[in-house]
Amino acid sequence: MSTAAHTDADLATAIGPAARRPRRRRPRPPTAAASRAAVWFVAPALLVIGLFFVLPVLAALALSLTDFDLYALADPSTARFVGLKNYLELARSGEFWRALGNTLYFVAVGGPLSVAVSLGAALAVSSKLVRWKGLWRTVFFAPVVTTLVAVAVVWRYLYNAQYGLLNAGLGLVGLGPVDWLGDPAWAMPAIIGLAVWKNFGYNMVIFVAGLAGVPGELYEAAELDGAGPWARFRHVTLPHLAPTFLFVGVITMIGYFQLFAEPYVMTEGGPLRSTVSVVYLMYEEGFKWWNLGYASAVAFVLFVLMLAGTLVQLRLQRDEP
Amino acid sequence: MSRGLAKTLLYAVLLVGAALTAFPLLWMVSASLMPTGEAGTFPPPLLPSAPTLEHYRALFARADMGRYLFNSALVAAAVTTASLFVNSLAGYAFAKLRFRGRERLFQALLAGLVIPAQVAMLPLFLEMRALGLVNSYAGVVVPAAASIFGIFLVRQFARSIPESLLEAARIDGATEFAVYWRVALPVLRPVLVTLALFTFMGSWNDFMWPLIVLTDDDLYTLPVALATLARERVQDNEFMMAGAVVTTLPVLLVFLVLQRQYIRGIMLGSVKG
Numbered sequence: 001m002s003t004a005a006h007t008d009a010d011l012a013t014a015i016g017p018a019a020r021r022p023r024r025r026r027p028r029p030p031t032a033a034a035s036r037a038a039v040w041f042v043a044p045a046l047l048v049i050g051l052f053f054v055l056p057v058l059a060a061l062a063l064s065l066t067d068f069d070l071y072a073l074a075d076p077s078t079a080r081f082v083g084l085k086n087y088l089e090l091a092r093s094g095e096f097w098r099a100l101g102n103t104l105y106f107v108a109v110g111g112p113l114s115v116a117v118s119l120g121a122a123l124a125v126s127s128k129l130v131r132w133k134g135l136w137r138t139v140f141f142a143p144v145v146t147t148l149v150a151v152a153v154v155w156r157y158l159y160n161a162q163y164g165l166l167n168a169g170l171g172l173v174g175l176g177p178v179d180w181l182g183d184p185a186w187a188m189p190a191i192i193g194l195a196v197w198k199n200f201g202y203n204m205v206i207f208v209a210g211l212a213g214v215p216g217e218l219y220e221a222a223e224l225d226g227a228g229p230w231a232r233f234r235h236v237t238l239p240h241l242a243p244t245f246l247f248v249g250v251i252t253m254i255g256y257f258q259l260f261a262e263p264y265v266m267t268e269g270g271p272l273r274s275t276v277s278v279v280y281l282m283y284e285e286g287f288k289w290w291n292l293g294y295a296s297a298v299a300f301v302l303f304v305l306m307l308a309g310t311l312v313q314l315r316l317q318r319d320e321p
Numbered sequence: 322m323s324r325g326l327a328k329t330l331l332y333a334v335l336l337v338g339a340a341l342t343a344f345p346l347l348w349m350v351s352a353s354l355m356p357t358g359e360a361g362t363f364p365p366p367l368l369p370s371a372p373t374l375e376h377y378r379a380l381f382a383r384a385d386m387g388r389y390l391f392n393s394a395l396v397a398a399a400v401t402t403a404s405l406f407v408n409s410l411a412g413y414a415f416a417k418l419r420f421r422g423r424e425r426l427f428q429a430l431l432a433g434l435v436i437p438a439q440v441a442m443l444p445l446f447l448e449m450r451a452l453g454l455v456n457s458y459a460g461v462v463v464p465a466a467a468s469i470f471g472i473f474l475v476r477q478f479a480r481s482i483p484e485s486l487l488e489a490a491r492i493d494g495a496t497e498f499a500v501y502w503r504v505a506l507p508v509l510r511p512v513l514v515t516l517a518l519f520t521f522m523g524s525w526n527d528f529m530w531p532l533i534v535l536t537d538d539d540l541y542t543l544p545v546a547l548a549t550l551a552r553e554r555v556q557d558n559e560f561m562m563a564g565a566v567v568t569t570l571p572v573l574l575v576f577l578v579l580q581r582q583y584i585r586g587i588m589l590g591s592v593k594g
Contacts (some may be wrong), residue, residue: 034419052448056440063443130328130331145522153564197341206587
């Protein structure tokens with residue numbers, strides 16, 4: 001399994017229409033020779049995915065039930081099975097609840113904001129009144145392909161309390177100054193700002209495709225019926241975008257749950273641990289303090305949360321008329 | 322609202338939006354050319370008073386940037402090559418070769434997409450340690466050599482290869498591998514370009530796993546090196562901006578040249594599913 005390319009796009013496939021409805025064919029039964037050849041075709045990929053993804057995921061579950069720590073790293077035989085102790089410890093840990101709260105804040109505010117900006121940009125770029133569509137799209141998409149660490153470094157300076165350009169701009173209209181990354185109340189909103197800027201182009205492209213799929217006659221019919229722009233948007237555009245919304249909602253949520261590089265580069269989790277995310281906590285516990293058992297429990301809780309979030313969105317979508 | 326007014330408003334929104342979007346990247350380039358200390362004055366200047374390349378020189382001369390650039394390029398190229406071959410083999414087989422359990426296996430792979438990569442990272446580190454791959458290029462490359470997304474992408478595209486094309490080659494006595502190599506791969510070219518782009522950029526930009534598995538700074542990729550520098554040299558604005566340019570400009574340029582193919586990848590993975 002690629003850790004490198006495990007981006008939002010990967011998750012696209014999990015809930016894409018094709019994933020839900022595999023095509024059923026009734027082919028002639030495979031010959032022995034063809035089956036043998038096929039094994040060699042899929043073996044390399046399955047070997048890599050099995051060894052470096054499936055196996056570690058199963059091992060993570062096992063690890064989360066042990067007290068594997070720094071000493072076990074030197075001598076694995078010192079690790080003991082401790083049942084659900086790590087999970088109970090998590091439930092009692094203020095640190096964990098804070099990280100969870102920070103992450104949910106990031107997901108619940110940053111996610112919808114990012115989707116809204118994406119939709120706005122897609123509507124503007126798709127409008128019949130606008131020319132140079134390709135140019136606008138390229139500009140809006142550019143942040144998506146940039147290196148997160150690099151742009152986080154850039155945004156750290158834009159947010160600087162003394163000489164940052166954001167405060168300079170706000171000063172012109174008589175606002176601020178705000179200590180964006182130094183104030184526990186503002187650090188997470190600042191990170192959300194970066195995340196929205198970095199990500200909205202991705203969903204915009206998906207929305208543009210969704211909008212192109214809305215039949216033009218529907219708009220004309222609505223206009224003949226006297227529907228204004230808002231009514232057309234509400235009753236024609238939005239219902240047609242429902243599947244796109246589900247897809248975008250799920251991949252955005254999953255991506256935002258994995259918040260890590262932004263706090264690592266911009267705030268190191270501070271100030272006052274206000275930007276420690278669940279993944280950041282997992283990284284610290286696992287690779288700074290080497291509490292691999294405990295950190296695995298953190299990772300699994302994250303997974304369960306993401307799964308639950310996905311199921312909730314699928315259910316909400318199904319309940320829509 | 323009149324059509325003219327709507328049009329003006331729309332262009333205003335687009336212009337402001339585009340300016341805001343492009344600004345951090347343009348400023349990054351501008352600040353990287355400023356003399357030391359200039360970006361840290363108030364009010365912050367937008368353009369360098371006397372453009373200089375001193376920070377780029379310092380990056381390569383004193384901060385080993387050439388080394389990191391080489392590491393990033395090597396790792397991304399290796400991951401891309403491996404994943405093109407491995408994923409196209411599997412994707413083609415899932416689309417065109419019949420074998421027992423094919424559909425069920427593919428469904429199982431898709432289900433794996435909901436598991437975040439981070440869940441695997443802790444045991445993967447132990448595994449890499451046992452294999453002696455911690456702190457090596459292979460530690461980054463090997464786990465990325467196959468991806469579920471890549472297999473899916475190739476399979477979606479390969480399903481449209483006409484069966485008759487493959488059958489004709491088989492009747493001519495071609496082995497299954499020759500059919501894949503000489504008949505299927507040329508047809509798959511467009512999707513392979515897309516897959517290569519996604520993989521290369523994903524690998525180039527990847528941060529968390531290289532941060533974990535590479536411990537020796539000789540092997541750092543650009544994002545890991547830049548994050549480390551950013552913690553050490555908080556005050557060197559212009560220097561850090563030059564580092565950010567070197568890190569992100571290569572992928573940005575690749576995207577600008579090949580954006581059509583890149584965006585098709587998003588479409589293949591989502592809407593047209």
